[in-house]
Amino acid sequence: MKILHIDSGILGEHSVSRRLTSAIVSQLKADRPDAEITYRDLASERVPHLTGAQIMAPADLEGVDAALAADVRIGRQMLEEFLAADTVVVGAPMYNFSIPSQLKAWIDRLAVAGKTFRYTEAGPEGLAKGKKLIVASTRGGHYSVAPASAMDHQETYLRSVFGFFGITDIEFIRAEGLNLGADQKQFAIAEAEKTIAEGNVLKLAS
């Protein structure tokens, strides 16, 4: 059993999504003490943006300069970690109606034809099937209902891209309205933590 734990919020100890992913992983670990956990903090690691040079680098990296080779290798490692995981836990705050660019940079390293998806005569096929994805989704405002839901390019994007990779078992643990006052924030966090503690949505991929 392998769990991949990803954080992407830039607010350090003030980050609610970090607090929630930590609670989620603790709960998973309590259920499966044997689980092997890989952790990446995308805010402190600074995954470089995708470049043409990375994409066009030869598979064996022959003749590639050291900086580019290191960049390609880190992307390959991230992809292998993702492919190896049974359960992926992602902390995904809403930034500017979407996700942190750090998280997008990580996803860009996962979107590799022949690894996480392929195109067939019948259309695209996700190749990362059988995983469970748990997203700790945090937002300053409320986007669960219309008309604000039309501005949600965070959860909708994550569902689309990981769905494209073949993941159908996706759970969102959501804390929203976090910037609408201390009471609302406390309430939203308590509700999310209650959902995590109940454990029903956290069932691990087998």
Ligand SMILES: Cc1cc2nc3c(=O)[nH]c(=O)nc-3n(C[C@H](O)[C@H](O)[C@H](O)COP(=O)(O)O)c2cc1C
């Ligand atoms: C750079 C930045 C952009 C943000 N953009 C939005 C936004 O578009 N909509 C929103 O509701 N909240 C927005 N927020 C508020 C965050 O979603 C909220 O504070 C969340 O708790 C931050 O994530 P974290 O606490 O999980 O790290 C933004 C916060 C930051 C720091």
